[in-house]
Amino acid sequence: MATQLKSGNEPGIECSKEEWQARLDLAACYRIFDHLGWSESIYNHISVKVPGEEDTFLINPFGLLYDxxxxxxxxxxxxxxxxxxxxxxxxxxxxxxxxAYFHKHLGTRAAAICHVHTTATMAVCSHKGGLLPTNFYACNFQGQIGYHDFEGITVRPEEGERLVENLGDHSILMLRNHGPVVMDKTIQGMFVKMWALQRACEIQVATLGMGGPQPVPQDVVDVHQRDLSVMAGQGGAGLFDFEAWKRRIDRIDDSWRN
Known part of the structure; x- marks a missing residue:
């Protein structure tokens, strides 16, 4: 059953309760990204599949700031x-x-996707070694990231096949000299993955700035990832994190709910 929704100067929209919830979560996500300093003027993007529909998605209006x-x-x-x-x-x-290519070819595995240009993630994407196993958060992602060589602005559909090939069975693709693409089955899972990746990159940039990074041995990385998979279930794949940040932005400005 569709619900007629109107807000301010925006046109009325008709959508299901499931779509409206997806709209709320995605709008909140944009505000959280902005609050955390992950926005890039009117550029970059977060998209999410519309629940219960085939091949329809929600994305930000071009020309608007994230807030x-x-x-x-x-x-x-x-x-x-x-x-x-x-x-x-x-x-x-x-x-x-x-x-579009990820959504089309990966299905629910890529129901929620973000692409950012944060300074730390772009710096790591521009480093020849990529993300190094030198800090707690970076160990989360070792062996779980794909890399794609820079081909310029991603406006050509034929690049999509190479993007998916280089992603492999991972959920993060580091676009070299550009920035990361992070995806998940849920917007909450995508958010917490992006949060941890951002922290990993920030710490790597700081560590390399001091020189002499201390790499974590692979056997320790393996134990870390094994134990992390057990702990991850307690947070509901990012649900607790996402709801906590929604409460924060609500206290600042709840207009994203309109």
């Missing part, structure tokens, strides 16, 4: 990036070309 994104002004698009929800906003083509 202007709300549940009702998110743009509903198909896998080709066409506006199918009647939004007056356009979508950044470079913002969805790579996402």
């Amino acid at each position: 202007e994104v709300t549940a009702s002004n998110l743009v509903k698009i198909d896998v080709e990036g066409n506006n199918v929800g009647g939004s007056p906003y356009m979508v950044n083509k470079a913002g969805f070309t790579q996402h």
